[in-house]
Amino acid sequence: MKKYFIKSIIALALISAVTTSCSDEFVDPKPEYSIDSENYFNSKEEYDNALIAAYDLLQASYVNVLLGEIASDNTLCGGESPTDVIGFQQIDDMIHTPVNSNLRDIWNWMFAGVQRANYILEFKDKTDFPGKTQVIAEARFLRAYYQFELVKWFGGIPMKGDARFKIGDEKTIGRSSVAEVYASIEADLIFASENLSPNAAQKGRITKGAAQALLGKAYLYQNKFAQAATALDAVITSGKYTLVSDYNAMFEMDGENGSESVFEVQYTDVEGAGFGCLQCSEGNVAVGFNGIRNYSGPLFSSGYSFNIPTQESADAFESGDKRKDVAILDINAWALANASYDNGNGITFGKGNEDTGFFNRKYLPRKRSSAAQGDLNLTNPNNYRAIRYADVLLMAAEAYNRGSINDAKARTYLNEVRRRAFGDNNHDVTASGTALTETILAERRVELFGEGHRFFDLVRTGKAAGTIPGFKANKNELFPIPIEEIQFANGNWAQNPGY
Secondary structure, three states, rough: HHHHHHHHHHHEEOOOOOOOOOOOHHEEEEEEEOOOOOOOOOOOHHHHHHHHHHHHHHHHHHHHHHHHHOOOOOOEOOOOOOOOHHHHHHHOOOOOOOOOOOOOOHHHHHHHHHHHHHHHHHHHOOOOOOHHHHHHHHHHHHHHHHHHHHHHHHOOEEOOOOOOOOOHHHHHHOOOOOOOOOHHHHHHHHHHHHHOOOEEEEEEOOOOHHHHHHHHHHHHHOHHHHHHHHHHHHHHOOOOOOOOOOOHHHHHHOOOOOOOOEEEEOOOOOOOOOOOOOHHHOOOOOHHHEEEOOOOOOOOOEEOEEEOOHHHHOOOOOHHHHOOOHHHEEHHHHHHHOOOOHHHHOEEEOOOOOOOOOOOOOOOOOOOOOOOOOOOOOOOOOOOOEEEEHHHHHHHHHHHHOOOOHHHHHHHHHHHHHHHHOOOOOOOOOHHHHHHHHHHHHHHHEEEHOOOOOHHHHHOOOOOOOOOOOOOOOOOOOOOOOOOHHHHHOOOOOOOOOO
């Protein structure tokens, strides 16, 4: 944890103009400040600047999404070779250990997000100004979001309330229990949902609906089905969100921040990226990693061929499901359909490690101008649709069904999603009980394919063992605390079981 402390407290924290949080009006300032300063938060502008910095760490969560697929049965790691990004390869094979720089990235960057939110909350009472409650509510949502990522991946984590961690705390503050972490998340999101506006002042900023949806998700992960149903139904009955009629258009640039977007992480190509610090990019690095190797052709640009869908996951889509061709690109079928490209020369592409002929089409890099800023393979402006309305409907359906609350309502929400997928009501589900549960979970897989949820859905429903190749029960439900953090804690933190 010391690397995180050094980076976030002793070093200067730069607040750059990022669209990771909001529109240009909110992020134009480019100040610097030290996160160990006791003499900040003297004006509304300083609170806003600190809030921008807390939003900024959302961009680093691209790796959480990428590995949420690779760790599951949806995709293979891919890459150039079996040793390309060895930490990814190990997670794919379920042979990862506490020595894994990619897992450490998740730990470090999500904790940096908690730290930046806590900086605001530690000084929440220092200066008053109109609109301050909104700022505090957004900061509490962000802390909950980062803590939710951490508890999903690692289980119980150290917490310090509304205060920054300082060097030495790792030796005196133990890991809170999973229940305690979720209690903190719930409290933050209840406050946020009660104090945020339904409408964002700028695109990308957190809304009441986003807080309610994440609260419902946190309840669902704990099998608190009644509470989950209530929170998620509040989003549904608000009337603010609707399913986009064209599933494909939602994942294109023009579809960003649409009517289905409950919470969306904003990315831009304003600044370049380098392999020395991929999380420092303002772009969605996962997109370039998903890209087709050495590709030349229409619509897409090339990338590094990671996160390769399996044949089994492609086969999970029912016949007639329009989502399949949006979620999964069959490169050979695409080449055949574009045989006339380049005056009949067709498209060209290379094959990488574990090639199946499939790619994660939702988050493939799209063609951009050659004048686009940043590395075209690393700094992609594709937003991440972190919480979609379809996800809310399916979570609500699951809560009503698994909580034995109302199967009829569960079917209504499920079938709303399916009617878009098939373009008719001939595929409506009539099942109840356990059969309905299985159908809802299968629907989550295909509706949310490629969006980073699959591994955690399998774990929280007890279906990971026997479904994910190499997954060991009572071990792989959690990932190991990075070895460096265990060492710095000097015996204060126990490692997760099995590692």
